[in-house]
Amino acid sequence: xxxxxxxxxxxxxxxxxxxxxxxxxxGLDRFRTISLQAGGDVAPLANGxxxxxxxxxxxxxxxxxxxxxxxxxALGRNGGRxxxxxxxxxxxxxxxxxxxxxxxxxxxxxxxxxxxSSSITPSPQLTIVPNKKxxxxxxxxxxxxxxxxxxxxxxISIRGALWDLKIPRTRGIQFTSxxxxxxxxxxxxxxxxxxxxxxxxxxxxxxxxxxxxxDPLVNRDSLPIAISLNILxxxxxxxxxxxxxxxxxxxxVLFFSFPSPAKSARYSSGGVAPGTLHGIHLMGPGELPYTxxxxxIAQGEKHARELCVALNSMLRGEDAKxxxxxxxxx
Amino acid sequence: MFSIVPLAPRGREYGPTRHHPSVQKDxxxxxxxxxxxxxxxxxxxxxxxxxxxxxxxxxxxxYVEGEGVIASVTGVITRVNKLVTVxxxxxxxxxxxxxxxVGRIVEVAQSRWKVDVNGRQDAVLHLASxxxxxxxxxxxxxxxxxxxxxxxxxxxxxxxEVQAAGGGNASLHTRSLKFGKLRNGxxxxxxxxLVRRLKSQFHSLPCGVDxxxxxxxxxxxxxxxxxxxxxxxxGFDAEGVYSNVNDDIDNATRAAISRVSNVILVLxxxxxxxxxxxxxxxxxxxxxxxxxxxxxxLGEAGESMVLSVTAQLP
Numbered sequence: 001x002x003x004x005x006x007x008x009x010x011x012x013x014x015x016x017x018x019x020x021x022x023x024x025x026x027g028l029d030r031f032r033t034i035s036l037q038a039g040g041d042v043a044p045l046a047n048g049x050x051x052x053x054x055x056x057x058x059x060x061x062x063x064x065x066x067x068x069x070x071x072x073x074a075l076g077r078n079g080g081r082x083x084x085x086x087x088x089x090x091x092x093x094x095x096x097x098x099x100x101x102x103x104x105x106x107x108x109x110x111x112x113x114x115x116x117s118s119s120i121t122p123s124p125q126l127t128i129v130p131n132k133k134x135x136x137x138x139x140x141x142x143x144x145x146x147x148x149x150x151x152x153x154x155x156i157s158i159r160g161a162l163w164d165l166k167i168p169r170t171r172g173i174q175f176t177s178x179x180x181x182x183x184x185x186x187x188x189x190x191x192x193x194x195x196x197x198x199x200x201x202x203x204x205x206x207x208x209x210x211x212x213x214x215d216p217l218v219n220r221d222s223l224p225i226a227i228s229l230n231i232l233x234x235x236x237x238x239x240x241x242x243x244x245x246x247x248x249x250x251x252x253v254l255f256f257s258f259p260s261p262a263k264s265a266r267y268s269s270g271g272v273a274p275g276t277l278h279g280i281h282l283m284g285p286g287e288l289p290y291t292x293x294x295x296x297i298a299q300g301e302k303h304a305r306e307l308c309v310a311l312n313s314m315l316r317g318e319d320a321k322x323x324x325x326x327x328x329x330x
Numbered sequence: 331m332f333s334i335v336p337l338a339p340r341g342r343e344y345g346p347t348r349h350h351p352s353v354q355k356d357x358x359x360x361x362x363x364x365x366x367x368x369x370x371x372x373x374x375x376x377x378x379x380x381x382x383x384x385x386x387x388x389x390x391x392x393y394v395e396g397e398g399v400i401a402s403v404t405g406v407i408t409r410v411n412k413l414v415t416v417x418x419x420x421x422x423x424x425x426x427x428x429x430x431x432v433g434r435i436v437e438v439a440q441s442r443w444k445v446d447v448n449g450r451q452d453a454v455l456h457l458a459s460x461x462x463x464x465x466x467x468x469x470x471x472x473x474x475x476x477x478x479x480x481x482x483x484x485x486x487x488x489x490x491e492v493q494a495a496g497g498g499n500a501s502l503h504t505r506s507l508k509f510g511k512l513r514n515g516x517x518x519x520x521x522x523x524l525v526r527r528l529k530s531q532f533h534s535l536p537c538g539v540d541x542x543x544x545x546x547x548x549x550x551x552x553x554x555x556x557x558x559x560x561x562x563x564x565g566f567d568a569e570g571v572y573s574n575v576n577d578d579i580d581n582a583t584r585a586a587i588s589r590v591s592n593v594i595l596v597l598x599x600x601x602x603x604x605x606x607x608x609x610x611x612x613x614x615x616x617x618x619x620x621x622x623x624x625x626x627x628l629g630e631a632g633e634s635m636v637l638s639v640t641a642q643l644p
Contacts, residue, residue, distance in 0.1 A: 002484055004434075004511075004513075004574070005485070006511075006513035006574045006575070007516065009575070009576050010513075010514065010515065011516075013579070014584050017584065019581060021581070021588055022588070023516055024588060024591065024628075025592060025622065025626070026624045026628075027331065029331060031332050031333070032628060033333050034335070035334075035335050035338075036335075036337055037336060037338075051337055052337070053337055243516075306331075307332050310332040310333075310334050311334060314334040314336075318336060
């Protein structure tokens with residue numbers, strides 16, 4: 001969407017004015033209302049899914065687990081792998097051609113997948129058979145409409161899908177050659193260890209329970225979060241709408257993850273446990289002086305932490321509601 | 331500051347039960363189809379029989395099935411003599427001659443501009459239909475065609491009147507001093523059906539904010555320009571009219587512009603038709619209640635505002 005020069009200059013001068021004004025009267029660090037739905041009817045066939053709408057920017061994300069298929073890449077990997085694909089639907093960008101859509105999609109994919117893989121993997125929960133097989137997480141996100149700040153919306157929906165993810169419980173199995181008088185075929189790995197008292201490596205796995213059950217990811221509180229700071233020297237602001245993105249095209253995108261409250265409670269000095277920065281991207285045609293970078297990162301961490309806390313408490317509330325419903329049904 | 335709410339799941343609303351065609355006839359027999367001649371307007375939905383097809387001409391939004399005229403869109407039934415049409419509630423803007431519209435330039439073509447007016451097609455603004463700098467009577471030169479971007483560029487907003495409209499193709503003109511390029515404000519978009527045709531689409535609110543209610547749903551909210559400061563016929567020059575530079579706007583006016591924008595968007599969200607009376611009332615209510623600008627749009631205060639404003643409607 002192209003806006004006129006006078007509109008751009010109006011938005012810029014309003015932001016830089018004494019008490020900054022935005023088009024809808026928000027403060028510089030206020031987000032539009034975030035509507036979030038995790039799990040449930042969003043994508044029932046996926047292992048985890050979520051839908052997010054931030055003031056008109058709507059994204060659906062889904063996670064599907066894939067067992068290793070036997071290609072060499074999967075062999076010998078512990079900790080799991082994550083593969084991410086973002087798709088921009090034509091309805092979100094009616095004026096873009098197919099090649100422009102592909103370009104936008106691949107830009108978003110490359111920015112998000114590097115931050116995801118560095119923060120989620122390696123994780124011991126994703127290992128199925130040690131040193132042999134691990135889960136591959138296929139994360140797919142679809143942009144349904146873009147009203148500004150699509151990157152934050154994408155990441156919130158991916159985070160929601162990962163929160164909703166249930167990893168099926170597996171049991172390692174091993175195959176022993178047939179010996180006279182012995183059990184044929186498979187043996188439980190525990191039985192094997194007790195009986196044979198030697199290192200038995202499981203070579204394959206089976207699912208313990210039905211596909212709907214499973215364990216959520218451990219440390220869901222420390223899932224990563226993205227925050228975009230739109231920069232208009234000397235101020236920055238969060239959650240830009242489309243017109244604001246046109247008027248202030250420089251953006252600093254930060255990916256953080258924060259330890260879960262249980263861990264940070266053990267933090268000795270009594271302060272808040274610092275977050276981990278998983279990625280920085282500077283987008284737009286402008287330059288950012290180095291001296292401004294560190295204070296912006298510190299501010300971004302503060303906002304990311306608040307967003308994390310708000311999301312975690314909301315998702316936990318939703319979980320409790322779903323659990324209450326299922327217990328009533330039972 | 332973050333406010334996170336659960337998202338309502340989609341596709342929960344289901345329509346009324348549909349009957350098998352043979353049963354439907356029995357259901358319809360109960361309808362008395364003649365008494366709605368007395369009503370001035372009746373809302374209908376697709377599939378509903380409007381009248382029997384004898385001595386009735388069917389217009390847009392209807393079709394004939396068997397012996398009845400049936401609505402094909404949701405809207406208001408309009409009868410003019412023997413013509414029955416259904417005017418759809420939710421539809422794109424259809425340009426009509428004499429409408430005042432706010433449009434955005436999307437393309438600069440040879441001696442004309444293509445303008446997005448929120449309709450099914452882009453409207454056309456010919457170079458001959460704009461005021462050229464140097465006086466109203468100035469002749470168009472060849473160099474003007476090459477310098478069209480000096481007047482209007484891609485992305486510029488302008489207010490114009492529809493000169494000719496036929497079959498969706500609209501032709502605009504800005505041949506008056508009150509038309510032209512827009513500056514010193516921001517745009518709010520509402521569904522076109524909510525903008526009422528009034529004596530004048532230009533309004534001035536007491537808080538120092540000017541409004542231009544485009545019939546196509548684009549509403550321009552800007553700083554007030556006093557009558558005496560507007561240019562006269564002799565003083566028409568390019569610097570002023572086609573300039574992209576905003577005036578100095580003080581913070582109070584900026585806040586008022588944001589507030590009026592939010593009020594418009596909330597009223598549109600609740601499908602309240604927009605007139606200057608309603609906007610005045612809504613703005614005064616917001617000031618009285620002391621609601622912060624952002625909360626009008628993002629909080630729940632919007633609902634109460636709409637209720638109090640619509641309660642005063644006849």
